[in-house]
Amino acid sequence: xxxxxxxxxxxxxxxxxxxxxxxxxxxxxxxxxxxxxxxxxxxxxxxxxxxxxxxxxxxxxxxxxxxxxxxxxxxxxxxxxxxxxxxxxxxxxxxxxxxxxxxxxxxxxxxxxxxxxxxxxxxxxxxxxxxxxxxxxxxxxxxxxxxxxxxxxxxxxxxxxxxxxxxxxxxxxxxxxxxxxxxxxxxxxxxxxxxxxxxxxxxxxxxxxxxxxxxxxxxxxxxxxxxxxxxxxxxxxxxxxxxxxxxxxxxxxxxxxxxxxxxxxxxxxxxxxxxxxxxxxxxxxxxxxxxxxxxxxxxxxxxxxxxxxxxxxxxxxxxxxxxxxx
Amino acid sequence: xxxxxxxxxxxxxxxxxxxxxxxxxxxxxxxxxxxxxxxxxxxxxxxxxxxxxxxxxxxxxxxxxxxxxxxxxxxxxxxxxxxxxxxxxxxxxxxxxxxxxxxxxxxxxxxxxxxxxxxxxxxxxxxxxxxxxxxxxxxxxxxxxxxxxxxxxxxxxxxxxxxxxxxxxxxxxxxxxxxxxxxxxxxxxxxxxxxxxxxxxxxxxxxxxxxxxxxxxxxxxxxxxxxxxxxxxxxxxxxxxxxxxxxxxxxxxxxxxxxxxxxxxxxxxxxxxxxxxxxxxxxxxxxxxxxxxxxxxxxxxxxxxxxxxxxxxxxxxxxxxxxxxx
Ligand SMILES: CC(C)[C@H](C(=O)O)[C@@H](O)C(=O)O
Ligand SMILES: CC(C)[C@H](C(=O)O)[C@@H](O)C(=O)O
Numbered sequence: 003x004x005x006x007x008x009x010x011x012x013x014x015x016x017x018x019x020x021x022x023x024x025x026x027x028x029x030x031x032x033x034x035x036x037x038x039x040x041x042x043x044x045x046x047x048x049x050x051x052x053x054x055x056x057x058x059x060x061x062x063x064x065x066x067x068x069x070x071x072x073x074x075x076x077x078x079x080x081x082x083x084x085x086x087x088x089x090x091x092x093x094x095x096x097x098x099x100x101x102x103x104x105x106x107x108x109x110x111x112x113x114x115x116x117x118x119x120x121x122x123x124x125x126x127x128x129x130x131x132x133x134x135x136x137x138x139x140x141x142x143x144x145x146x147x148x149x150x151x152x153x154x155x156x157x158x159x160x161x162x163x164x165x166x167x168x169x170x171x172x173x174x175x176x177x178x179x180x181x182x183x184x185x186x187x188x189x190x191x192x193x194x195x196x197x198x199x200x201x202x203x204x205x206x207x208x209x210x211x212x213x214x215x216x217x218x219x220x221x222x223x224x225x226x227x228x229x230x231x232x233x234x235x236x237x238x239x240x241x242x243x244x245x246x247x248x249x250x251x252x253x254x255x256x257x258x259x260x261x262x263x264x265x266x267x268x269x270x271x272x273x274x275x276x277x278x279x280x281x282x283x284x285x286x287x288x289x290x291x292x293x294x295x296x297x298x299x300x301x302x303x304x305x306x307x308x309x310x311x312x313x314x315x316x317x318x319x320x321x322x323x324x325x326x327x328x
Numbered sequence: 329x330x331x332x333x334x335x336x337x338x339x340x341x342x343x344x345x346x347x348x349x350x351x352x353x354x355x356x357x358x359x360x361x362x363x364x365x366x367x368x369x370x371x372x373x374x375x376x377x378x379x380x381x382x383x384x385x386x387x388x389x390x391x392x393x394x395x396x397x398x399x400x401x402x403x404x405x406x407x408x409x410x411x412x413x414x415x416x417x418x419x420x421x422x423x424x425x426x427x428x429x430x431x432x433x434x435x436x437x438x439x440x441x442x443x444x445x446x447x448x449x450x451x452x453x454x455x456x457x458x459x460x461x462x463x464x465x466x467x468x469x470x471x472x473x474x475x476x477x478x479x480x481x482x483x484x485x486x487x488x489x490x491x492x493x494x495x496x497x498x499x500x501x502x503x504x505x506x507x508x509x510x511x512x513x514x515x516x517x518x519x520x521x522x523x524x525x526x527x528x529x530x531x532x533x534x535x536x537x538x539x540x541x542x543x544x545x546x547x548x549x550x551x552x553x554x555x556x557x558x559x560x561x562x563x564x565x566x567x568x569x570x571x572x573x574x575x576x577x578x579x580x581x582x583x584x585x586x587x588x589x590x591x592x593x594x595x596x597x598x599x600x601x602x603x604x605x606x607x608x609x610x611x612x613x614x615x616x617x618x619x620x621x622x623x624x625x626x627x628x629x630x631x632x633x634x635x636x637x638x639x640x641x642x643x644x645x646x647x648x649x650x651x652x653x654x
Contacts, residue, residue, distance in 0.1 A: 134463060
């Protein structure tokens with residue numbers, strides 16, 4: 003069976019790093035690629051940042067690889083997460099040997115709730131002066147995330163996971179989140195520890211090795227994983243996976259980098275590692291591992307794009323990764 | 329006129345660092361101190377973490393100096409902020425020469441909205457499965473914060489301020505916040521730049537000198553200022569001020585430090601600098617400046633408590649600060 007992978011380069015450097023990752027996927031597997039549009043450019047043309055056709059493709063493919071979108075990022079990425087019915091956003095933040103990092107010992111994985119919290123999309127203008135947003139937390143979504151987290155740490159032989167939240171203030175909603183997550187973990191015999199999201203922000207700077215896998219509500223995961231990106235040297239190297247029950251969406255955490263877009267010097271590593279996560283998701287564990295190792299090896303002593311202080315092109319780096327795959 | 333200062337040591341090291349700061353205040357001014365209870369200990373005794381009497385005292389004094397509370401922190405500090413009708417939480421995060429910091433060049437001030445956002449306190453259990461929290465943002469609170477921010481940067485000759493928010497997702501609420509803040513600044517001729525709160529988390533790690541004064545909604549200010557604390561070496565040195573129209577509440581950002589409480593070795597610097605902010609709030613600018621300078625000088629080459637690698641006591645450090653005040 004040939005899996006169908008939808009490929010959405012999007013805007014800016016998305017158009018450079020996604021083809022790079024596709025060439026890596028082509029080298030290790032036999033997939034059917036379907037390209038689709040999304041982002042600022044297609045919005046300028048058609049009035050829609052995420053054409054219905056793209057949404058439908060993502061909603062039916064086995065997996066989707068997305069690059070980046072500019073101003074329309076939220077209009078593209080949030081519906082795409084819904085298209086694949088993604089309930090968890092997996093965000094590894096790991097420093098690579100040989101790459102400058104504020105905290106080179108950082109090796110974290112965020113498991114971010116991906117459907118609710120402040121992202122549920124209920125906002126109201128109640129008066130000239132006052133607007134509200136309804137933050138939603140359900141036990142069912144929290145439990146689904148927790149089951150995933152338990153599988154995740156068991157598969158990878160972690161000791162357990164941390165739960166980051168703000169239940170001292172959001173007692174009912176984050177209290178529900180925390181209780182549901184901890185209770186699933188208890189039932190499964192998986193260890194957890196709790197940390198307030200503000201305390202996490204301080205403590206992860208002081209010593210990131212205190213944490214491994216961090217389970218958090220949607221916005222907490224957004225901010226804390228970006229903080230971890232700062233500790234490993236920026237968004238440039240961070241992959242992510244939006245996992246649903248039947249399909250998934252993979253994307254580098256970085257944006258469109260308008261300052262360098264079109265110059266052919268974007269660092270493709272984050273997208274290639276996102277492709278490695280895609281391979282693993284589809285069950286190609288060996289291929290995924292091989293791609294990760296190749297990227298890591300190139301980061302350590304191969305050609306470097308300008309963001310890492312080198313003068314190699316996207317193509318040079320991709321070529322080096324392909325070579326080390328053999 | 330002798331100003332009345334309510335003093336609430338609270339729990340843990342609050343009982344050690346607050347008296348230290350009081351002795352500094354006594355050395356530079358003529359104040360009437362009234363001591364009041366709050367925290368875990370008084371809750372254990374009376375069932376109330378914040379006795380009505382303490383609330384009333386804070387609500388009528390010129391200023392309040394609070395130490396820390398343990399498990400009951402939220403039950404104490406949130407109502408105390410209300411007691412002084414505080415609309416802004418001022419949180420400087422500055423690295424001190426001679427003190428280990430992940431980013432020694434950090435010198436930031438967070439101006440955190442202090443009345444609404446997710447802290448408005450509206451949560452509901454709508455079903456067995458689902459709870460909601462109503463996040464509240466008003467133009468009036470945002471404008472009041474913005475006016476304060478404009479005064480703040482004008483008084484201190486900053487170029488302008490940054491506005492951190494998540495208006496790409498919370499379009500109505502954070503959109504309202506951003507629009508209100510930017511529009512006040514525009515009217516006042518104060519420059520602003522905008523940054524998404526997640527992007528801020530990455531960027532402040534990579535280069536904290538990109539930012540000076542950062543205006544943010546309540547929870548964003550909570551998390552981002554704690555992140556900045558991580559960059560300057562921990563919560564141990566961070567002061568804060570909760571400013572209202574007629575009175576204010578000052579507190580170190582750190583907690584009760586149960587591991588060292590009672591040993592007389594807590595670092596009093598954050599509380600003494602909070603007292604300096606109190607002096608400045610009451611109009612004693614020279615005295616405030618002198619206290620800051622004395623603390624900074626002791627941090628640079630004076631006795632150090634164990635958290636900074638020394639073996640001095642709270643008293644030794646306080647004594648050194650008092651000496652350098654003369
Ligand atoms: C673009 C934006 C809507 C998105 C989010 O908030 O989830 C981004 O910050 C991310 O983390 O993928
Ligand atoms: C104790 C807690 C309620 C409080 C807050 O969230 O504001 C604390 O984290 C702070 O920043 O002062």
